[in-house]
Amino acid sequence: MVQQQATFSIWRGDSAGGKTVDYTAEVSEGMVVLDAVHQIQATQANDLACRWNCKAGKCGSCSAEINGMPRLMCMTRLNDLDLTQPVTVEPMRAFPPVRDLVTDVSWNFRVKKKIKKFKPRKPDNPDGSWHMLQGDIDRVQEFRKCIECFLCQDVCHVLREHQMYEEFIGPRYFVYTAALEMHPLDTEDRLPELKQSQGAGLCNITKCCTKVCPENIHITDNAIIPLKERIVDRYYDPLKKLFRMFRPKSEG
Amino acid sequence: MPEYAAHEYDVLIVGAGGAGLRAAIEASAAGVSVGLVCKSLLGKAHTVMAEGGIAAAMGNVDDRDNWRVHFADTMRGGQYVNNWRMAELHAREAPDRVRELEAWGAVFDRTNDGRILQRNFGGHRYPRLAHVGDRTGLELIRTLQDHGIHQGMDVHMECTIVSLLKEGDRVVGAFAYEREHGRFKLFRAKAVVLATGGIGRAYKITSNSWEGTGDGHSLAYHAGAELIDMEFVQFHPTGMVWPPSVRGILVTEGVRGEGGVLRNKEGRRFMFDDIPENYRSQTADNEEEGWRYTQGDKNARRPPELLTRDHVARSIMREVKAGRGSPHGGVFLDISWIKERLKNGAEHIKKKLPSMYHQFKQLADIDITAEPMEVGPTTHYVMGGVRVESDTQMSNVPGLFAAGECAAGINGANRLGGNSLSDLLVFGKRAGEYAAKYAKENRLGEVSKAQIDEVARQALEPFERGGSGQGAFQVQHDLQEMMQDLVGIVRREDEMLQALDGLAKLWERARQVGAPGNRDYNPGWHTALDLTHLLTVSEAITRSALERKESRGGHFRDDFPNKDDAYATFNVVSQRGPDGEMQIRREPLKPIPAELKAIIKEMA
Ligand SMILES: Cc1cc2nc3c(=O)[nH]c(=O)nc-3n(C[C@H](O)[C@H](O)[C@H](O)COP(=O)(O)OP(=O)(O)OC[C@H]3O[C@@H](n4cnc5c(N)ncnc54)[C@H](O)[C@@H]3O)c2cc1C
Ligand code: SF4
Ligand code: SF4
Ligand code: FES
Numbered sequence: 052m053v054q055q056q057a058t059f060s061i062w063r064g065d066s067a068g069g070k071t072v073d074y075t076a077e078v079s080e081g082m083v084v085l086d087a088v089h090q091i092q093a094t095q096a097n098d099l100a101c102r103w104n105c106k107a108g109k110c111g112s113c114s115a116e117i118n119g120m121p122r123l124m125c126m127t128r129l130n131d132l133d134l135t136q137p138v139t140v141e142p143m144r145a146f147p148p149v150r151d152l153v154t155d156v157s158w159n160f161r162v163k164k165k166i167k168k169f170k171p172r173k174p175d176n177p178d179g180s181w182h183m184l185q186g187d188i189d190r191v192q193e194f195r196k197c198i199e200c201f202l203c204q205d206v207c208h209v210l211r212e213h214q215m216y217e218e219f220i221g222p223r224y225f226v227y228t229a230a231l232e233m234h235p236l237d238t239e240d241r242l243p244e245l246k247q248s249q250g251a252g253l254c255n256i257t258k259c260c261t262k263v264c265p266e267n268i269h270i271t272d273n274a275i276i277p278l279k280e281r282i283v284d285r286y287y288d289p290l291k292k293l294f295r296m297f298r299p300k301s302e303g
Numbered sequence: 304m305p306e307y308a309a310h311e312y313d314v315l316i317v318g319a320g321g322a323g324l325r326a327a328i329e330a331s332a333a334g335v336s337v338g339l340v341c342k343s344l345l346g347k348a349h350t351v352m353a354e355g356g357i358a359a360a361m362g363n364v365d366d367r368d369n370w371r372v373h374f375a376d377t378m379r380g381g382q383y384v385n386n387w388r389m390a391e392l393h394a395r396e397a398p399d400r401v402r403e404l405e406a407w408g409a410v411f412d413r414t415n416d417g418r419i420l421q422r423n424f425g426g427h428r429y430p431r432l433a434h435v436g437d438r439t440g441l442e443l444i445r446t447l448q449d450h451g452i453h454q455g456m457d458v459h460m461e462c463t464i465v466s467l468l469k470e471g472d473r474v475v476g477a478f479a480y481e482r483e484h485g486r487f488k489l490f491r492a493k494a495v496v497l498a499t500g501g502i503g504r505a506y507k508i509t510s511n512s513w514e515g516t517g518d519g520h521s522l523a524y525h526a527g528a529e530l531i532d533m534e535f536v537q538f539h540p541t542g543m544v545w546p547p548s549v550r551g552i553l554v555t556e557g558v559r560g561e562g563g564v565l566r567n568k569e570g571r572r573f574m575f576d577d578i579p580e581n582y583r584s585q586t587a588d589n590e591e592e593g594w595r596y597t598q599g600d601k602n603a604r605r606p607p608e609l610l611t612r613d614h615v616a617r618s619i620m621r622e623v624k625a626g627r628g629s630p631h632g633g634v635f636l637d638i639s640w641i642k643e644r645l646k647n648g649a650e651h652i653k654k655k656l657p658s659m660y661h662q663f664k665q666l667a668d669i670d671i672t673a674e675p676m677e678v679g680p681t682t683h684y685v686m687g688g689v690r691v692e693s694d695t696q697m698s699n700v701p702g703l704f705a706a707g708e709c710a711a712g713i714n715g716a717n718r719l720g721g722n723s724l725s726d727l728l729v730f731g732k733r734a735g736e737y738a739a740k741y742a743k744e745n746r747l748g749e750v751s752k753a754q755i756d757e758v759a760r761q762a763l764e765p766f767e768r769g770g771s772g773q774g775a776f777q778v779q780h781d782l783q784e785m786m787q788d789l790v791g792i793v794r795r796e797d798e799m800l801q802a803l804d805g806l807a808k809l810w811e812r813a814r815q816v817g818a819p820g821n822r823d824y825n826p827g828w829h830t831a832l833d834l835t836h837l838l839t840v841s842e843a844i845t846r847s848a849l850e851r852k853e854s855r856g857g858h859f860r861d862d863f864p865n866k867d868d869a870y871a872t873f874n875v876v877s878q879r880g881p882d883g884e885m886q887i888r889r890e891p892l893k894p895i896p897a898e899l900k901a902i903i904k905e906m907a
Contacts, residue, residue, distance in 0.1 A: 065823060079546075079547060079548070080546045080547070081545070081546020081547060081548050081549065081666065081667065082546070082548045083548060083666070086548045092776070092826060092827075093774075093776040093777075093780070094776075097770075097774065097775070097776065097818065097819050097820065097825075097826065097827030097830075098818075098819055098820030098821075098825045098826065098827050098828075099826065100823075100824040100825065100826060101826075102343070102344070103512075103513065104343055104347050104348075104349070104351070104352075104512040104513065104514065105351065105352045105512055106512070106549070106552060107352070107549070107552050107553075107662055107666070108658075108661065108662070108665070109351060109352050109438070109441065109658065110343075110347045110351045110352065110512070111347070112343065112344065112347050126665055126666070128665070128666070149483055149823075149824055150483075150823050150824040151824070153824050155483075156344070157460075160344075160345060160452075160460075163449070163452065164452050164453070168408075168449065168450065168453045169407065169408035169449070169450070171406055171408075174406070178402065179399075179402050179403075179406065180402050180405065180418065180419070181405065182416075182417040182418070183410075183413055183417055184413060184417045185412065185413040185415075188410050188413065191410050192410055192435065192436075195410055195435070195441075195442060195445065196438065196441075198351075198441065199346055231408075234408065234410070237408075
C-alpha cells in the first residue's frame with residue numbers, strides 16, 4: 052500500500068463569510084474525498100461541518116464542489132485527482148452557506164411541496180392493485196433513481212448565476228415532475244404551472260445538469276425536453292389544441 | 304435558564320426512516336397533529352440504503368406463497384424466540400402495505416403479466432421480495448416522503464432528540480437541538496413514537512450510517528422502558544472488505560438471489576460443506592439444482608448461499624480462520640460466472656444489480672460482470688430493541704411507542720432479509736394508529752422546569768471542557784474497536800467480562816468529553832452527545848450476551864456453541880434499575896396458540 056500525504060483546501064466559514072484552510076491528510080489505497088474530510092474532522096478539526104450518510108452514493112447527502120466540480124464526496128476517489136496540487140473542497144455555491152461544507156438546501160424541499168402529488172386512476176383489480184408492464188415504467192424508473200443530491204440544481208445557471216428561485220424549479224424538479232407526468236397510473240395535470248410559474252421555458256438546454264448527475268439520469272433528453280414538447284403541443288400547436296378540446300388529458 | 308423554541312403536537316414521531324414516515328402518515332390520517340423529527344435531511348435516513356426488497360407473501364411469482372408460509376419462515380429464521388403475534392400480524396398485513404405503496408406512487412419491477420415482481424432471498428421459501436432493482440429502500444422512503452409531505456405533518460429536519468421528558472410514569476415530550484445553530488427545541492406531545500433505527504455504529508465494521516447510534520434504544524431505556532433481545536445483533540455475511548475505506552459497506556443478498564456464489568481461495572463452494580439440519584430438506588445438495596432455483600425452477604431447492612445470514616456469516620469466518628480466505632481477509636462472491644449460463648449475462652447483471660455494479664466499479668475498481676468480489680461479515684442490524692405490545696407498539700412506559708428497527712419482537716434471534724422493510728410498514732402504521740388513539744384519549748402532560756434545565760445543562764457540558772476534554776471521536780473509535788473485538792460475531796465469557804471493564808472506563812471518559820468550537824453545526828459536539836446512546840446499547844448487548852449461555856441466531860458463543868432448549872423459552876430483558884445500574888432478567892415467552900403452532904409444524 053502506498054502511503055502518501057495530500058493537502059486539502061477546505062472552505063471554512065458560515066453565512067457571514069469564510070475562506071479556505073489547508074489541511075494535510077494521510078492518503079491510503081481506495082480513499083475517497085469524504086474519507087479525507089472525516090480524517091481531518093477526527094484528528095485536526097472536530098468542528099468541521101459536513102453532511103453524509105451512506106458513504107456509497109445512495110443518499111445524496113455529501114454533495115460539494117471538488118476542484119470546482121459539483122460531485123459527491125463519497126464517490127470521488129483520490130486516485131482520480133491530482134494530489135500534487137491541493138484539492139479544494141467547497142460547499143455547493145447555489146445555496147446559502149450554513150457552515151463549512153453544509154449549505155441551506157431547504158428551498159428544494161419547499162419547491163417539492165408545491166408540485167401536485169401523485170393521483171392514480173382507480174385500481175384495476177379488486178385487491179387494489181394495478182396492471183403495469185415493465186416496458187411502460189422503464190422511463191419512470193430512470194427518474195426515480197434520483198437521490199436528491201441537488202448537484203444538478205447547483206450547476207444550473209438559472210439558479211446559480213441568475214438566482215431565479217421564485218420562478219424556476221430547477222432540473223431536479225423537472226425530473227420529479229416528469230416522473231409523475233409519465234407515470235402510467237397518474238391522472239393529474241401539471242402542465243399549466245410548469246409553463247407559467249415553474250419556469251420550464253427558462254431552461255435553455257445547456258445540459259450541464261445531466262453532466263453532473265451521479266445517477267446518470269438523462270435529465271435534459273428524457274425529462275426536460277419531453278416536458279417542453281408537451282407544453283408546446285398543448286399551448287402552441289393549433290391542431291392539437293382543437294383535438295384536446297374533446298380529450299382533455301391525452302398524454303400518458 | 305436555557306432558551307428554547309416550544310412546539311406542541313398530539314403525536315411526536317422521532318425518526319423519518321420507513322417506520323417513522325409510515326407512522327406519521329397514519330397518525331395524520333387519524334386527524335391528530337403530528338410532528339416528525341429526524342437527524343438528517345428528509346429522505347436520507349438509513350432506509351434509503353436498503354437494497355434487496357420488501358418481503359410480502361403476495362404470491363405473484365409463486366402462487367404457493369401465502370401469509371402462513373411467511374409466518375413459518377419468519378419464526379424458523381428467528382429460532383422461535385420471536386413474538387409470535389408480531390410475526391403473524393407482519394405476515395398477514397405486509398401484502399396490503401406493499402400494495403398501498405403502489406397507490407402512493409411507488410414503481411416496483413414487474414412480472415411478465417404486469418404485477419409486482421418478487422425475488423428470492425435467504426430464508427424465504429418462495430420468491431417474496433417486492434423490489435426495484437437493488438434500490439428498494441430509495442423507492443420506499445421516497446414514496447412515503449412524497450406522500451407524507453402532503454398530509455399536513457410538521458417536519459423538523461436536522462434536529463436531534465437528546466432526552467425524553469416525563470410526567471410521573473408517562474412520557475409527555477422530548478428535548479432536542481437543531482444542528483444548524485445548535486438551538487434547543489422543546490416538544491410537548493400526548494404520545495411519542497420512537498422510530499430511530501439501529502445501532503451499527505457501536506461496531507467498527509458496519510453497513511450503518513452515522514445515524515445508527517442506538518438513540519431510540521437508549522432514550523427509551525433511560526425513560527424506564529424495557530429492552531429485549533439485545534444479544535441478537537445481525538452480522539450480514541457480505542460487506543465489502545477492500546479497499547479499507549469502504550470496509551463494511553453492504554453487498555446485497557440480492558447478488559446471491561440472482562445466482563451469485565461464494566467460493567474460498569481454492570475455488571470451492573464451501574457453503575455446501577455445512578448445511579444445518581433444520582434446513583437440509585429445503586436446501587439444494589448440488590450446484591445444478593441451486594442454479595435452477597435462482598432461475599425460478601419451482602421444483603428446485605435453494606442453494607446454500609441463501610441460508611440464513613447468521614449461518615452464512617459464520618461459514619465465511621470459518622473459511623477465513625482456516626486460511627482459505629481471499630487476499631484481504633474475506634471470501635469471493637462471484638456473479639460473473641452466470642455468463643456461462645445466460646447469454647447477455649453481463650447486461651443481465653447490470654440490469655438486476657445496477658447499484659452493486661456501480662459501487663464496485665467506482666469504489667473498488669472491480670467489474671462484477673467480469674470478476675468476483677471480495678466480501679466478509681459486517682454489523683448490519685439489531686434484532687433487539689424496545690419491548691412493545693404486539694398490536695399497538697406501545698412500550699411499558701405509557702405514551703411511549705416504538706416501531707421499526709428500534710423496536711423488538713418480530714425477528715427473534717435472527718431477521719430474514721426483506722423482513723425489515725415490511726416490518727417498518729406494518730408496525731409503523733400500527734404505531735401511528737395507536738399513538739393517535741392514545742393521544743385522543745389523553746391530555747397534554749406537564750414538563751417541569753427542573754427537568755428541562757437539567758437536560759439542557761447536560762447537553763451543553765461538553766462546551767465547558769472545550770478542546771481540553773477527551774475527544775469525542777477518539778472515545779467513539781475506541782468503543783467501536785472494543786465491541787468489534789470482544790462482543791462481535793464469535794463471543795466468549797472472558798472476553799465479554801473484559802468488555803464490561805472496558806465499558807466502565809469508556810463511560811468515565813465519556814463524562815470527560817469536550818467539544819471545541821461553538822454550537823453551529825458542530826459534529827464534535829454531536830458526537831459527544833451520541834456517546835451516551837452508544838455506550839448504553841453496547842452495555843445492553845454485552846450484558847444480554849453474557850446472560851444467554853448458548854448459541855442461537857445472531858448470537859454465537861464459542862464457549863457454548865450449541866443451541867440449548869432451556870434458552871428457547873425466554874427473552875433477555877435489560878432495564879434501568881432504581882440505582883441507575885443496568886439490570887438483566889429473563890422474561891418467559893408467551894405460549895403460542897395451537898393454530899399457529901400447527902402452521903409451524905406443517906411447514907417444517
Ligand atoms: C445497506 C443496507 C441494506 C439493507 N437492505 C435491506 C433490504 O433489502 N430489505 C430489508 O428489509 N431491510 C434492509 N436493511 C435493513 C433496513 O434498511 C433497516 O432496518 C431499516 O431501514 C430501518 O428503518 P427505520 O425506519 O427503523 O430506521 P432508519 O431508516 O434507520 O431511520 C431512523 C430515523 O431516526 C432518526 N433518528 C435517530 N435518532 C434520532 C434522534 N436522537 N433524534 C431525532 N431523530 C433520530 C434518523 O435521523 C432517521 O430519520 C438494509 C440495511 C442496510 C444498512
Ligand atoms: S439543461 Fe436546463 S435545467 Fe439543465 S442546467 Fe441547463 S438550463 Fe439548467
Ligand atoms: S437528478 Fe441527478 S443530480 Fe439531480 S438531484 Fe437527482 S440524482 Fe442529483
Ligand atoms: S454519503 Fe450518501 S451519497 Fe455520499
